[in-house]
Amino acid sequence: METLERVRITVRVNGKLYTHEVEPRLLLVHYIRDYLGLTGTHIGCDTSNCGACTVILNGRAVKSCTLYAFMADGGEILTIEGLEKDGKLHPIQEAFWENHALQCGFCTPGMIMTLYDFLQRNPKPNEEEVRRAIEGNLCRCTGYQNIVKAALWAAERMRGGGGGR
Amino acid sequence: MSIIYKARPTQHLGKPVKRKEDPKLITGRGLYVDDIKLPGMLYAAFLRSPYAHAKIKSIDVSKALRIPGVVAAYTGKDFRGKIGPIPTGWLLTGADLKVPEWPAVAYDKVRFAGEIVAVVVASDPYRARDALDAIEVDYEPLQAVVNVEDAIKPGAPQLHEGVPNNIAFRWRLKGGEDFEDISKKADKVIKQRMVNQRLIPSAMEPRGAVAEYNRYTGELTLWVTSQNPHVHRLLLSGILGIPENKLRVIAPDVGGGFGSKIPVYPLEAIVARLAMDLGRPVKYVETRRENFLGTIHGRDHVEYVEAAIKNDGTVLGLRVRTLANMGAYLSTAAPGVPTILFGTMLSGPYKIRSVDVEVTGVFTNTTPVDAYRGAGRPEATYILERVMDLVARELNMDPADVRRKNLIPEAPYTVVTGLTYDSGKYLEVFERALKIADYEGWRKRQIEARKEGRLIGIGIASYIEVCGLAPSRIARATGFGLGLWESAIVRVHPSGKVTVYTGTSPHGQGEDVAFAQIVAEELGVSTEDVEVIHGDTALVQFGMGTYGSRTTPVGGGAIALAARRVREKARKIAAALLEAREEDVVFEAGRFYVKGAPEKAVTIQQVALAAYTAEKLPPGVEPGLEATVFYDPENFTFPYGTHVCVVEIDRETGGVKILRYVAVDDAGIIVNPMLAEGQVIGGALQGIAQALYEEAIYDSSGNLLTAGFNDYMIPTAREAPKIESYFYETPSPHNPLGVKGIGETSTIASTPAVVNAVLDALAHLGVRHIDMPLLPSKIYKVLKEKEVG
DSSP states (O other): OOOOOOEEEEEEETTEEEEEEEOTTOBHHHIIIIISOOTTSOOOOSSSOSOTTEEEETTEEEETTSSBGGGGTTOEEEOGGGOOBTTBOOHHHHHHHHTTOOSSOSSHHHHHHHHHHHHHHOSSOOHHHHHHHTTTSOOSSSTTHHHHHHHHHHHHHHTTOOOOO | OOEEEOSSOOSSTTOOOOOSSHHHHHTTOOOOGGGOOOTTOEEEEEEEOSOSSEEEEEEEOHHHHTSTTEEEEEEHHHHTTTSOOOOOSBOOTTSOOOOOOOOSSOSSEEOSTTOEEEEEEESSHHHHHHHHHTOEEEEEEOOOOOOHHHHTSTTOOOOSTTOGGGEEEEEEEEEESOHHHHHHHSSEEEEEEEEEEEEOOOOSSOOEEEEEEETTTTEEEEEEOOSOHHHHHHHHHHHHTOOGGGEEEEOOSOOOOTTTTSSOOHHHHHHHHHHHHHSSOEEEEOOHHHHHHHSOBEEEEEEEEEEEEOTTSOEEEEEEEEEEEEESSOOTTGGGTTTHHHHTTTTTTBOOSEEEEEEEEEEOSSOOBOOOTTTTHHHHHHHHHHHHHHHHHHHTOOHHHHHHHHBOOSEEEEOTTSOEEEEEOHHHHHHHHHHHTTHHHHHHHHHHHHHTTOEEEEEEEEEEOOBSOOOHHHHHHTTBSSOOOEEEEEEEOTTSOEEEEESOOOSSSOHHHHHHHHHHHHHOOOGGGEEEEOSBTTTSOOOOOSOTTOIIIIIIHHHHHHHHHHHHHHHHHHHHHHTSOGGGEEEETTEEEETTEEEEEEEHHHHHHHHHHOSSOOTTOOSSOEEEEEEOOSSOBOOEEEEEEEEEEOTTTOOEEEEEEEEEEEOBSOSOHHHHHHHHHHHHHHHHHHHHTOOOOBOTTOOBSOOSTTTSOOOOTTTOOOOEEEEEOOOOTTSTTOBOOOSSHHHHHHHHHHHHHHHHHHGGGTOOOOOSSOOHHHHHHHHHHTTOO
16 A cells, blocks of 8 residues: 555644644544544544544534544634633533533543533523433433533523522 | 431531542543553554354455554464463352353454454554455354354354353252242242343443553553453463563553453453564554444343242242353353342342242353443342232232332341341332332322323332442352452551552542542541542552442442551550550541540641651551551442332333432442432433343344444433432441442342333233333334234
């Protein structure tokens, strides 16, 4: 087999600009994990079912195991590592900690990124809407109950409320 | 508050303290095996057999080797003699156990689809995958057998030489009166065949390993997705021929296990061998498809059940004949799961006078099974709780009344299978659960609903679980390869901060904070001042790991004892500091003082500093303040409880909706109710998933048709019902904390609770039993047959 062609991509990830030459077949999730060393984005399946690899691309949650890296060229990516602001946890992160919304934590970054997108579009969701929003993110530990609780708690915080305990 | 009956007041236990491990995990700073990247690291990829049963005539890797970036390629023959067979660690006594060779890489024959036949190593993972496509294997397909009832028939395809009829073992347990005799005293004997279908554990993190070898020091370091790194070290040391003190096994953050990360698999042995041979670090992480094919499955029983009953609802005896599908080989703990952990539990929380169980372990051309959450106990409880409901149907009784008739009122109680239950108020907890769930109210609503043509059902499951797996003498008597105990070091630093080293290896259970609470309770320090270290054989002396709900009762018990030993030494030092007699010194909330004079006290922190400055130590007292404990409990612990589930069946679709789910569990003293509740909720969904959704399906050729999340239905947030969790505390006398264990209870109870509820909704139509999973399609068919819907 000959050397595979490479394409040049430039992306802004968590506010930092990166340029790399990558194989066209390189998946975005591998770019994020292996080229950028941002290992908070996880790989739980190879079929886009589990959502552990969810990141924000140009403002919307995407499953980074289903996109090629070159498809993100010129784009802006937010990963779990970029969610803290000035050393302060994002309200969704805080909500997960407060409400025991994780056990093994493997699905957690993807779950949080999905909710990050969702709560921006729907700042005042009900429980049913939260459940629908995260149905593409599988969790095997928590039974989802506390994740839903955390999402509602975070939504209230983000609207300026005191948290929904 | 979720604790409805608290056994005794405590300072730090019973409080919902937030987890210490969360900050790293919610910010993406966890470290899972796949996150490890070492300089010069190579990537392995495995070629897996597409056939479930075939002879390997030849394998040609030469084309793979020509791909740029490919460093090496191997077939099974290359590993023969270099990697010992994958061992079985539970050599069931008295069962004529056959342990056929399980080669790490198949060399002459494959016995399940997904078995590894060749290995390539390349400079990057994409090239390693490319190389797999270039390997040519010439197979001679053989007829496969996937079903236990077929596998033991004369003329069935044979998997292993020297294992006639594919029978791995026959294990029998008879307790109490003879079943034939008791049947004569019975009014009826009811019979039912039931299937406990095969499940796939599906931890979100796939399995994997990274190995690094230093040929100059001879030390091999292995990062592995493990629930029990010391056990992995011990077994791999044998498989690889590396002395244990040169083998370091690290379980970093582990993304769920549910039993699937207990066994030793071919993959870690292969990766270790590659790192040694190639002199460079090597990584392998399975894909989800590989996880479904190559990581153990669970359950998979066919049961023939007979119950001898009286017309008043008394269950006198049970006879169970089980065919347990072991898959193609015997995985690490596999022989013990459908036998010791199943048969001994068959009388559950009931006063059954006769148990006669025979389990036949059967080889088939399927992925090996092993311990999956609950391991054996869900299968036993499922039988028993289905029997209780079948008795109710047979005698036209309320299922609750059948249970009232049979429940053991309270423990201690010795059952006919030989176990002595530790503590519990079984009947009281049963009644409480029914009251909280408003059982009587739902029965009334059910009648009303039926008038409107709605199908509402109420299911009950009472269970008892044997857990806190230890003690060694019992484990060894059953053929378990190791003792079962746990180790702990509690080390108080000069600053008064505490480090705990535990031999358990939690992977999501939150023991970092639970163990800190235990130390805080014993030493009066703050939970923030306690750090917990686990999962690294170089840091932790030894340990048996986390499974079988043993972490808090056995691991936590070891920590409590070590902390108490530290406290006794601290008391001696405090006495010297206070210039008092040791027996006059009182310890309270982290302070030592002379009886009757609490105002003049020294804190544990001051004592710690004095232990290290070592100028005022009493005679015979060594400097430093720490204790090591190896704790082997006297007996198991026995959590129990009652779960109540209410469902409604959609007549149009056959879909099941859970209207209410109440869990009342007695897991002894609750260390952290937030964590305990988390275990109950998550565990319940796993059990509900068995009842309603999950099933590993093979076609007759041995292809796994459910080899990914597209086809194997693990529930999403939309299927997950609200679980109401309550705890009733009766302390276990079998460990220093009075805890029992909570990791599996809910998985055990929820499956029969849901199945009973669904069948209760259909009972008036004359439906007696439907095998799991209770998919809409199955229920729809039944409704059509009964001309409903």
